[in-house]
Amino acid sequence: MSAPPTGGEQLTGVFIGIEVDQTVADDAALAGRLAEVCPVDIFAADGEAGALRIVEENLDECVLCELCLDAAPDGAVVIKKLYDGSELRRG
Amino acid sequence: MSILLSEEFTFIVQGITGREAVNLTRECLDYGSRVVGGVTPGRKGREVHGVPVFDTVQQVADAVGYVPNGSVVTVPPAFTKDAVFEAIEAGIELIVIVTERIPRRDVAEMVELAGMRGARIIGPNCLGLIVPEVCKMGGIGGPAKDAAKAYAPGAIGVMSRSGGMTTEISSTLTAAGLGQSTAVSIGGDAIIGSTYAELMPLFEADEQTEAIVIYTEPGGRMEAQLAEWVKDNRSRLPIVAFMAGRFMDSEEMKGMSFGHAGTIVEGAEDTATEKIARLEGAGIPVVERIDEIPDAVKEKIGVTA
Amino acid sequence: MRFYEYESRRIVERAGIPVTRYGFCTTAEAAREVAAEIGGPVVIKSQVLTGGRMKAGGVKFADTPEEAAEHAAAILDLAINGHAPRGVLVDPKAEVAQEYYASVIWDGTVKRPMMLFSDMGGIDIEEVAASHPDHVGRGHLSNLLPVSDFHAKQVIARTGVTGSELTRATPILARLARLMRDCDMTLAEINPLARLDDGSFVALDAHMEMENEAKPRQKELLEELGIEAQDTREPYEPSDFERNVKAIDAADHRGVIQGKDHGFSGNLGLVIGAGGGSLTLTDAVRSQGGKPANYTEIGGNPSVAKACGLAKEVLRKDGVEKIAVMMSIVSNTRVDIVARGVIKACLELGRDPAETIAVFRIPGAWEEEGEKILRRYGVEYCDRSVSMWDAAGRAVAKIQEGT
Numbered sequence: 121m122s123a124p125p126t127g128g129e130q131l132t133g134v135f136i137g138i139e140v141d142q143t144v145a146d147d148a149a150l151a152g153r154l155a156e157v158c159p160v161d162i163f164a165a166d167g168e169a170g171a172l173r174i175v176e177e178n179l180d181e182c183v184l185c186e187l188c189l190d191a192a193p194d195g196a197v198v199i200k201k202l203y204d205g206s207e208l209r210r211g
Numbered sequence: 212m213s214i215l216l217s218e219e220f221t222f223i224v225q226g227i228t229g230r231e232a233v234n235l236t237r238e239c240l241d242y243g244s245r246v247v248g249g250v251t252p253g254r255k256g257r258e259v260h261g262v263p264v265f266d267t268v269q270q271v272a273d274a275v276g277y278v279p280n281g282s283v284v285t286v287p288p289a290f291t292k293d294a295v296f297e298a299i300e301a302g303i304e305l306i307v308i309v310t311e312r313i314p315r316r317d318v319a320e321m322v323e324l325a326g327m328r329g330a331r332i333i334g335p336n337c338l339g340l341i342v343p344e345v346c347k348m349g350g351i352g353g354p355a356k357d358a359a360k361a362y363a364p365g366a367i368g369v370m371s372r373s374g375g376m377t378t379e380i381s382s383t384l385t386a387a388g389l390g391q392s393t394a395v396s397i398g399g400d401a402i403i404g405s406t407y408a409e410l411m412p413l414f415e416a417d418e419q420t421e422a423i424v425i426y427t428e429p430g431g432r433m434e435a436q437l438a439e440w441v442k443d444n445r446s447r448l449p450i451v452a453f454m455a456g457r458f459m460d461s462e463e464m465k466g467m468s469f470g471h472a473g474t475i476v477e478g479a480e481d482t483a484t485e486k487i488a489r490l491e492g493a494g495i496p497v498v499e500r501i502d503e504i505p506d507a508v509k510e511k512i513g514v515t516a
Numbered sequence: 517m518r519f520y521e522y523e524s525r526r527i528v529e530r531a532g533i534p535v536t537r538y539g540f541c542t543t544a545e546a547a548r549e550v551a552a553e554i555g556g557p558v559v560i561k562s563q564v565l566t567g568g569r570m571k572a573g574g575v576k577f578a579d580t581p582e583e584a585a586e587h588a589a590a591i592l593d594l595a596i597n598g599h600a601p602r603g604v605l606v607d608p609k610a611e612v613a614q615e616y617y618a619s620v621i622w623d624g625t626v627k628r629p630m631m632l633f634s635d636m637g638g639i640d641i642e643e644v645a646a647s648h649p650d651h652v653g654r655g656h657l658s659n660l661l662p663v664s665d666f667h668a669k670q671v672i673a674r675t676g677v678t679g680s681e682l683t684r685a686t687p688i689l690a691r692l693a694r695l696m697r698d699c700d701m702t703l704a705e706i707n708p709l710a711r712l713d714d715g716s717f718v719a720l721d722a723h724m725e726m727e728n729e730a731k732p733r734q735k736e737l738l739e740e741l742g743i744e745a746q747d748t749r750e751p752y753e754p755s756d757f758e759r760n761v762k763a764i765d766a767a768d769h770r771g772v773i774q775g776k777d778h779g780f781s782g783n784l785g786l787v788i789g790a791g792g793g794s795l796t797l798t799d800a801v802r803s804q805g806g807k808p809a810n811y812t813e814i815g816g817n818p819s820v821a822k823a824c825g826l827a828k829e830v831l832r833k834d835g836v837e838k839i840a841v842m843m844s845i846v847s848n849t850r851v852d853i854v855a856r857g858v859i860k861a862c863l864e865l866g867r868d869p870a871e872t873i874a875v876f877r878i879p880g881a882w883e884e885e886g887e888k889i890l891r892r893y894g895v896e897y898c899d900r901s902v903s904m905w906d907a908a909g910r911a912v913a914k915i916q917e918g919t
């Protein structure tokens with residue numbers, strides 16, 4: 121069971137949307153890990169105090185590899201396929 | 212049976228730690244191929260999908276206790292010749308060169324050395340070869356599940372100058388109930404290790420193979436060589452050809468090269484029109500559409516659709 | 517890559533093959549000076565990368581430096597087959613006793629370099645080979661052993677040439693063979709190779725072509741000749757479309773895209789791949805009455821941005837009404853990524869994907885996902901059950917309906 125993310129960051133491209141739980145977004149170590157695993161640079165750890173930033177112009181490059189889902193706590197990162205309304209999430 | 216590969220066939224990957232090579236290794240293992248080692252100088256001791264990495268080909272042979280049958284070479288063009296020489300001198304007998312953009316002189320040197328040592332080269336600029344449900348050597352057909360969708364065991368030998376079209380043609384044959392004995396992506400360059408005519412004797416000797424399908428393009432004399440081979444050897448195998456790039460014969464396209472490096476038309480004999488005439492002169496029908504291939508094959512081998 | 521005659525001459529000269537004392541000039545004044553220095557009758561030759569100079573008036577003889585300057589001015593202004601000359605070559609008019617032909621080329625079937633020699637030079641070698649086969653000598657070289665003079669001697673002797681002619685021509689052909697290999701030429705030709713009245717041999721014209729793939733390792737030679745990296749010597753000037761596609765490809769390392777539109781002028785934009793698939797699909801469109809606006813190759817799994825950039829360039833071309841997105845079965849390139857790219861291109865240009873994309877036929881990796889994306893935008897997805905021929909046919913039918 122995971123609570124719906126509140127107050128987190130949510131950005132959408134044309135095909136892909138990403139939702140990140142606030143607690144994750146502020147965790148510099150985790151932000152760094154996400155930035156490292158994503159093959160298409162959707163995450164950057166260059167926000168305030170190393171906080172997570174979603175790189176909007178790269179959103180549609182998401183290759184649905186789910187590496188970010190594995191790197192974050194269950195439910196903290198959600199990938200939305202805007203073209204069919206489905207979601208990729210853990211937990 | 213099949214040509215070149217078998218259940219017991221073992222091979223290595225040279226340049227195994229490169230991005231494409233890592234994928235290729237995974238795909239081959241998933242398909243059931245026996246990848247027994249990899250080589251990347253300076254990376255000894257690592258593993259790629261469980262395959263041990265060594266510094267030299269000789270080290271792989273020492274570690275496994277025998278010389279592997281083959282090697283897939285996927286190193287940058289400037290280093291390919293050295294890698295292939297290393298494989299040949301270590302006693303490897305079948306070398307698939309994936310690398311593109313290798314100067315002709317280097318390719319010619321590799322092929323000549325291979326000839327002296329009794330080794331065979333497939334490629335360069337190719338995706339390798341596959342014996343359906345037995346062994347896949349190279350990126351041909353992609354991930355194992357995709358390869359399984361396109362390739363099925365059967366009686367047709369496929370040879371193609373285009374890697375992607377090897378799969379398209381095989382998939383078309385499979386859908387029509389015609390499986391493949393072996394499908395070979397022979398490479399798209401002007402000089403390649405094994406031409407159609409050079410592979411024909413192997414198919415000829417393979418009991419499973421009943422017909423051959425080839426994919427050809429403008430450029431080079433490989434088709435003329437095949438036509439001659441067929442005439443001289445009274446081959447038992449009917450051949451069906453598909454010729455792409457007919458549009459390159461038009462006046463506006465003169466001197467241009469499309470698709471593969473080898474499509475450059477260097478003489479009047481290299482054009483699509485000329486090649487079609489030569490192939491048909493040798494009794495090889497040249498179809499205009501990929502989807503006409505299965506019927507043309509069935510007609511040749513006497514199977515009614 | 518093809519070299520100009522003045523460069524080719526420099527290449528044979530540095531390989532130790534004698535040439536006449538020529539001068540390369542880009543102005544009429546310079547041509548006058550060279551002619552004066554030579555001090556006798558000269559030949560003025562247009563420096564263009566195309567054949568048929570003689571017929572087009574690109575080669576003229578002059579007896580005085582003034583005449584040389586006049587001819588040079590005219591030739592410098594004369595485009596041949598659409599090619600503006602790079603300059604002129606001013607060459608002494610040699611007293612030729614006999615003309616020969618010498619070349620070294622690749623024999624792709626035997627996979628070795630082949631030497632060719634004829635004692636009937638100055639004319640087209642294919643003609644000589646057809647009409648006087650006994651006057652053409654041929655011989656293959658090993659790729660691994662060094663070129664020895666006897667190889668050249670055998671080839672020349674096959675034409676019946678003997679005596680001092682044979683001994684003098686032998687080192688020239690051998691040097692030509694070494695240079696062909698050392699400099700990665702696909703063609704190294706001297707025609708005519710002339711024997712002068714005093715019995716010596718000189719190269720009067722040379723034609724060299726280097727393999728593009730070898731250019732990186734021949735940097736030194738190219739620099740010595742003053743050839744810049746951007747001087748690619750395409751047989752024609754690249755169009756805006758071709759330049760833009762190249763720039764999009766270079767901007768991102770993921771995947772490889774190529775685009776050509778030289779010789780195409782239709783209304784159906786092609787967003788197609790890969791090497792063999794593109795050839796097959798272009799034929800299929802043309803054979804069914806379609807008029808391609810361009811040619812493309814998509815390969816190696818490009819990013820969404822790259823596929824989008826390519827599709828946009830195709831859509832922006834004059835006269836393009838719809839695009840056909842087609843490939844042979846893909847295993848590396850992903851169907852969904854290409855689908856996103858082409859749809860994004862339509863949206864960014866304010867066009868309805870369902871209207872703009874005449875057909876989308878790419879079977880293979882991630883096809884289920886690709887189909888979902890296309891369905892969302894009302895674009896029909898064709899899988900492997902639709903042949904390449906039929907997919908091309910559908911695109912042609914759709915564009916013909918619309919007009």
Ligand code: SF4
Nearest residue numbers: 158182183185186188
């Ligand atoms: S699924 Fe993969 S590509 Fe997409 S955001 Fe996560 S890590 Fe990046």
